[in-house]
Amino acid sequence: MKRRVPLAMVFIVSLFMVIQYFVPLDSLAWMYQYLLDWTIIIGVFALLLGIWSLWHVSYGKIKQRAENWQYSIVTLAGLFIMIISGFIPGWGNLNNYVYEHLFYYVLVPIQATMFSLLAFFISSAAFRAFRARSILASLLLFAGLVIMLRFVPMGPVSTVVADLAGWILRVPNMAAKRAIIIGIGLGAMATAFKIMFGIERSYLGRD
Amino acid sequence: MKDRLKLVVFLTVIAFIIQATVAFAQSEGETADSVISEQPVTPPPKPVIVSGEDIPNDNGHKLKLNWEYPAEWNDSIVRFEIYRADSPDGDFRRLGEAAGGIFSYLDIGSKKKDDPNYMPNDQNLYYRVDAVSKSGVTVQSEIGGPFQTSGQWFHKGKVPVLIGVVLFAIFTIYFIRSARKGKDLYIRPLAGIEAVDEAIGRATEMGKPILYVLGIGGASDIATIASFTILGRVAKKVAEYQTALTVPCYDPIVMSVAQDVVRSAYLEAGRPDQYSDDLVFFVTNAQFAYVAGINGIMVRDLPATNFYLGYFAAESLILAETGNSIGAIQIAGTDQITQIPFFVVACDYTLIGEELYAASAYLGRDPLLLGALKAEDWGKAIAMVLIIVGVLATAFGWDAFREFLRVNL
Numbered sequence: 275m276k277r278r279v280p281l282a283m284v285f286i287v288s289l290f291m292v293i294q295y296f297v298p299l300d301s302l303a304w305m306y307q308y309l310l311d312w313t314i315i316i317g318v319f320a321l322l323l324g325i326w327s328l329w330h331v332s333y334g335k336i337k338q339r340a341e342n343w344q345y346s347i348v349t350l351a352g353l354f355i356m357i358i359s360g361f362i363p364g365w366g367n368l369n370n371y372v373y374e375h376l377f378y379y380v381l382v383p384i385q386a387t388m389f390s391l392l393a394f395f396i397s398s399a400a401f402r403a404f405r406a407r408s409i410l411a412s413l414l415l416f417a418g419l420v421i422m423l424r425f426v427p428m429g430p431v432s433t434v435v436a437d438l439a440g441w442i443l444r445v446p447n448m449a450a451k452r453a454i455i456i457g458i459g460l461g462a463m464a465t466a467f468k469i470m471f472g473i474e475r476s477y478l479g480r481d
Numbered sequence: 482m483k484d485r486l487k488l489v490v491f492l493t494v495i496a497f498i499i500q501a502t503v504a505f506a507q508s509e510g511e512t513a514d515s516v517i518s519e520q521p522v523t524p525p526p527k528p529v530i531v532s533g534e535d536i537p538n539d540n541g542h543k544l545k546l547n548w549e550y551p552a553e554w555n556d557s558i559v560r561f562e563i564y565r566a567d568s569p570d571g572d573f574r575r576l577g578e579a580a581g582g583i584f585s586y587l588d589i590g591s592k593k594k595d596d597p598n599y600m601p602n603d604q605n606l607y608y609r610v611d612a613v614s615k616s617g618v619t620v621q622s623e624i625g626g627p628f629q630t631s632g633q634w635f636h637k638g639k640v641p642v643l644i645g646v647v648l649f650a651i652f653t654i655y656f657i658r659s660a661r662k663g664k665d666l667y668i669r670p671l672a673g674i675e676a677v678d679e680a681i682g683r684a685t686e687m688g689k690p691i692l693y694v695l696g697i698g699g700a701s702d703i704a705t706i707a708s709f710t711i712l713g714r715v716a717k718k719v720a721e722y723q724t725a726l727t728v729p730c731y732d733p734i735v736m737s738v739a740q741d742v743v744r745s746a747y748l749e750a751g752r753p754d755q756y757s758d759d760l761v762f763f764v765t766n767a768q769f770a771y772v773a774g775i776n777g778i779m780v781r782d783l784p785a786t787n788f789y790l791g792y793f794a795a796e797s798l799i800l801a802e803t804g805n806s807i808g809a810i811q812i813a814g815t816d817q818i819t820q821i822p823f824f825v826v827a828c829d830y831t832l833i834g835e836e837l838y839a840a841s842a843y844l845g846r847d848p849l850l851l852g853a854l855k856a857e858d859w860g861k862a863i864a865m866v867l868i869i870v871g872v873l874a875t876a877f878g879w880d881a882f883r884e885f886l887r888v889n890l
Contacts, residue, residue, distance in 0.1 A: 292646070295636075295642075296635060296636055296639055296642075296643060297634060297635060297636070298538060298540045298633060298636050299540055299634065300540045300541070300592050300632060303540055313701070316734065317699075317733070320732075320733035320734040320736075320737060321766075322733075323733050323736070323737055323763070324730075324732075324736060324763035324766070325763070327733075327758070327762045327763040328762065328764070328765075330762075331759050331762040334759060341781070345777065381767070384770070384773075385767065385768070385770060386769075388769035388770075388772055388773050388799070389769055389795065391799055392798060392799055395798045395799055395802040396798060398802060399798060399801075399802055399826040399827050402827075403825075403826040451818055454818055454821070454833060454834040455834075456864050457834045457861060458816045458818075458834040458835050458838075460649075460835060460857050460861055460864070461703075461816075461834065461835025461837075461838035461839065461857060462703045462816075462835075462838065463646070463649055463857075463860070464653065464835075464838065464853050464854070464856060464857040465706065465707060465838045466703070467649070467653050467853060468849075468850065468853050469706065473657070473850060473853060474706075474710065474841065474850065474853075476709055476710040476713045476841065477700075477709045477738055477742065478741070
């Protein structure tokens with residue numbers, strides 16, 4: 275029973291989703307939107323679970339004086355300062371001074387900093403990938419070089435490079451991408467069938 | 482000398498008089514012209530509503546209105562204003578406008594009865610189009626209608642999709658039945674999957690933890706669901722080998738499901754006492770804060786094996802390069818095409834696209850899962866045949882084949 279009820283629910287909802295894709299009726303569109311709204315509602319409640327989990331793990335580390343426990347203090351401090359600054363009575367809403375300053379002048383720059391690291395990581399990854407150790411790696415190096423010369427800030431070095439880069443992107447690159455996309459589409463459909471018919475049930479746990 | 486000067490003055494005076502006379506005559510003519518131009522302006526002709534087409538394959542509430550207008554007046558018309566009412570003598574409500582030179586308007590009504598823009602299905606609707614000229618003159622068309630909208634029970638534009646789904650379902654059922662009967666189904670080995678046990682063994686030998694990252698997808702993403710399955714297998718092995726496992730999560734729902742998956746795996750391995758909810762924990766649902774959190778875990782705990790399986794975006798390379806820098810063996814898999822090259826470069830093994838979805842069948846060797854996997858292979862074979870036939874059909878101008886497969890969403 276503990277298994278059958280969730281599997282039956284999954285089957286019914288999956289079947290509904292398949293039907294509503296092919297049947298454009300008002301009532302089904304309404305039901306579809308209703309279900310999507312519920313996922314948002316569940317997500318909001320699940321966030322409380324997430325906060326509890328973060329608190330539990332971080333507090334446990336502090337209490338046990340686990341290795342690097344000091345970082346957990348910073349984590350919890352960040353969590354509570356942001357929550358409190360958003361809820362302080364009299365400050366109205368999330369547009370209050372403290373919350374906005376913490377968001378725009380602390381959180382956003384830190385996230386931008388993390389993102390900017392990507393540029394350096396791309397360089398180091400490209401350095402490793404473009405070593406001409408075999409014929410295939412040499413081809414990769416050549417293709418990468420042509421594409422880079424096409425998109426450097428000074429513009430395409432020559433029309434030959436521009437044409438060659440365009441061909442690489444339009445033909446071999448596009449063919450490979452489409453092959454992967456077709457595979458992903460079929461794989462997604464197979465996974466959907468497996469879940470719908472209860473063949474794939476690992477997401478339910480294995481009691 | 483004096484005579485010459487007199488002559489010059491005389492000629493100048495004559496020239497001035499002639500110039501003044503001509504200028505006066507011209508100004509008189511302009512005045513006359515302006516009097517002529519003040520004649521009454523001819524009003525623009527009325528637009529003629531010719532049709533109101535119900536949009537097919539939808540839930541109704543949409544109608545395309547077409548009208549005609551004399552071409553020679555196109556430059557004089559600024560816009561057409563469109564009005565709708567539920568009876569010819571009813572209250573016409575302004576819907577919107579179309580620029581001059583455009584002779585159709587898509588009326589997208591509301592299906593909610595309390596909405597002012599409510600547009601009922603299967604009821605008569607009447608339209609009026611007003612042409613507004615540059616001089617500000619507005620001319621109303623005759624009332625057009627009655628027109629009706631209606632909802633359809635089936636989206637005919639999606640017939641090829643339905644055929645594909647039904648065919649795929651038949652394949653899946655057939656191969657599952659074959660697998661149940663004990664038929665040996667060959668599947669191509671995947672290096673990334675075969676390396677899973679090796680990677681867990683390595684971490685066990687080194688006495689270091691295993692980091693499993695589910696990505697930034699939600700619990701409803703197919704990639705995340707596939708990752709749950711692999712997590713279950715990995716967690717079971719980890720529990721058997723008594724190795725440490727860390728699963729930092731981006732989404733609270735994903736965390737909740739992952740906790741259940743790992744708990745069940747530990748139970749199945751006969752090590753429920755080793756499970757703790759702290760193995761699978763929430764970090765944050767801010768993308769780069771999540772990356773910072775995981776990178777911190779990597780640098781501090783130095784895991785021997787990193788799994789990145791699920792939905793990834795820009796954070797993929799930051800994670801994989803950090804993992805690479807600490808010397809961890811890395812197995813990645815995602816269905817995000819733009820991130821696959823990053824994983825290929827920075828990880829030891831990468832599951833590309835649908836290989837991630839197929840991983841559960843490879844790991845479990847369950848006949849049911851293998852049957853579904855075989856159906857997928859047949860689906861790919863059919864897709865390849867259709868592509869070749871489609872290319873040939875298009876090359877030889879056989880449009881019927883292309884039109885048959887066209888999906889009109």
